[in-house]
Amino acid sequence: MGAIYVMWLRQLKRYGRSPARIVASLGQPLLFFVALGFGLGRVFQAAGAGNYLDFLAPGIMAMSIIFTSVFSGMDLIWDRQFGFLKETLVAPVSRVAIMFGRVLGGSTTSTLQGVLVLLLSIALGFRPEHWWGVIAAIGAGLSLAFLFAAFGLLLGTLMRDMQGYPLVMNFVVMPMFFLSGAVFPLDRVASAMRLLAMIDPLTYGVDALRRLLTGSAQFSLLTDLSVTIALSLVLLLLAARSFSRMQV
Amino acid sequence: MSAVIEVEHLCKRFGDVMAVKDVTVSVEAGDIFAFLGPNGAGKSTTIKMLTTILRPSSGRMRVNGFDPVTQSYAVRRSFGIVFQDSSLDEDLTAFENMEFHAILYGVGKAERRQRIHTLLDFVELYDRRDSLVREFSGGMKRRLEIARGLLHEPKIIFLDEPTLGLDPQTRNHMWSYLQDLNARQGTTVFFTTHYMEEAERIARHIAIIDHGAIVAMGTAEELCAQTSSQSLEQAFLALTGHDIREEAGGGLERMRNLRKAWRR
Numbered sequence A: 001m002g003a004i005y006v007m008w009l010r011q012l013k014r015y016g017r018s019p020a021r022i023v024a025s026l027g028q029p030l031l032f033f034v035a036l037g038f039g040l041g042r043v044f045q046a047a048g049a050g051n052y053l054d055f056l057a058p059g060i061m062a063m064s065i066i067f068t069s070v071f072s073g074m075d076l077i078w079d080r081q082f083g084f085l086k087e088t089l090v091a092p093v094s095r096v097a098i099m100f101g102r103v104l105g106g107s108t109t110s111t112l113q114g115v116l117v118l119l120l121s122i123a124l125g126f127r128p129e130h131w132w133g134v135i136a137a138i139g140a141g142l143s144l145a146f147l148f149a150a151f152g153l154l155l156g157t158l159m160r161d162m163q164g165y166p167l168v169m170n171f172v173v174m175p176m177f178f179l180s181g182a183v184f185p186l187d188r189v190a191s192a193m194r195l196l197a198m199i200d201p202l203t204y205g206v207d208a209l210r211r212l213l214t215g216s217a218q219f220s221l222l223t224d225l226s227v228t229i230a231l232s233l234v235l236l237l238l239a240a241r242s243f244s245r246m247q248v
Numbered sequence B: 001m002s003a004v005i006e007v008e009h010l011c012k013r014f015g016d017v018m019a020v021k022d023v024t025v026s027v028e029a030g031d032i033f034a035f036l037g038p039n040g041a042g043k044s045t046t047i048k049m050l051t052t053i054l055r056p057s058s059g060r061m062r063v064n065g066f067d068p069v070t071q072s073y074a075v076r077r078s079f080g081i082v083f084q085d086s087s088l089d090e091d092l093t094a095f096e097n098m099e100f101h102a103i104l105y106g107v108g109k110a111e112r113r114q115r116i117h118t119l120l121d122f123v124e125l126y127d128r129r130d131s132l133v134r135e136f137s138g139g140m141k142r143r144l145e146i147a148r149g150l151l152h153e154p155k156i157i158f159l160d161e162p163t164l165g166l167d168p169q170t171r172n173h174m175w176s177y178l179q180d181l182n183a184r185q186g187t188t189v190f191f192t193t194h195y196m197e198e199a200e201r202i203a204r205h206i207a208i209i210d211h212g213a214i215v216a217m218g219t220a221e222e223l224c225a226q227t228s229s230q231s232l233e234q235a236f237l238a239l240t241g242h243d244i245r246e247e248a249g250g251g252l253e254r255m256r257n258l259r260k261a262w263r264r
Ligand SMILES: Nc1ncnc2c1ncn2[C@@H]1O[C@H](COP(=O)(O)OP(=O)(O)OP(=O)(O)O)[C@@H](O)[C@H]1O
Pocket: A248, B014, B017, B018, B019, B037, B038, B039, B040, B041, B042, B043, B044, B045, B046, B084, B247, B248, B249, B250, B251
């Protein structure tokens, strides 16, 4: 219990102490809103698909959550380089507890980041369907954050330095993002791409956010959350196992 | 008396380098034991294996009766360690580093405050407890690291060059604290150092390791007698030779430069 709390609190404190990073990481979502929202909005509407900003807002919120989550997990690499990793490796507590605390900390901060992006989208004109949906969406955002923080952490245990980070972003996270239906509706794409979207776990996270924020979705909320949570737990256990095999 | 650390035929290979080859030592419970050797001799590697964070290539170990490879959890409950290089979180304050450690090691809340206060006072960092570690000098970080290592009062304490970069006041202070802990609670102290007079003064037993293998063992007097030396430093040099080691762990580059400067 103590280990989970400590590892969680640590992530939060570190997050709170870098306000510059918090502001900087709003840049990318803003860019997406401007470039896509205002750039493609007309086309989207002309095609009869409705208000693009409404469609896009949950997708961009998901984007910001997963990017910061993956990054938070890969924080482990910095810990390795700066030495703090050793302190956690010799601690007489369960490896699962340490990993769980880390994942929880990373997902809390990236959910906060997601909330900031949601506020940004509201400032830009997005209107969530219900206010209670916003609360529920934050919960769904947390489960999505958990999934990707566990994924980032698993990668962090496997990599020695940050050199692999762009590789992960460009060849795993970005494709997942674009295939997930975050920026365009999946009901109009070719069936091969639809199939890829179905096996992309992010699809379900985006779908849940969109349902809760706008009321329209592809799958049931139960499907969305079951996929996300089940996969999260698998990744968490894999990360804990990999962590327990780590050496310095 | 029984052995609290037992090592038999321990080997560790990194690619072509045999960092530790066939090391056999045992440390009695309640001993103050110095593990000495030139740079790159294999001291840190041995400590890492004993403290569960590196797997040996072969050999057998027992720490507090448990095997670091297969019973790592029980072993981790038995020791505290001050690593050779930093293991602090520089984005946290001194106090937070201490507190997080105490929670990880299950030190109760009331006791925690008390001990953190005492130890931060002891290393003269109490006034700086709310500063980020990033803002500390090298010696201050080292002092914090030592204070943190002493926080949970383990049965065995490993110190890998704890006094590196510390001023003489702090060094003396630290050793008397450890000697006191050893006398009061029978804590076993296992340390490495490059200051021979320190080892001579503090350690009850000494092992000297060179090129991954143990070359001598005994009390300081025994080692001196064995090499007909006046001091441990002379004995050390007699046992390990005078040439500078290429395979220095961290300061390889520095050693090379030193060597170049010498030749010029
Ligand atoms: N992770 C590693 N990968 C490859 N070689 C390593 C690794 N760690 C240590 N070595 C090698 O193992 C040997 C022993 O290193 P070790 O750090 O144990 O020395 P040491 O006795 O602690 O030296 P020092 O006094 O410089 O701290 C050295 O030759 C070193 O280069």
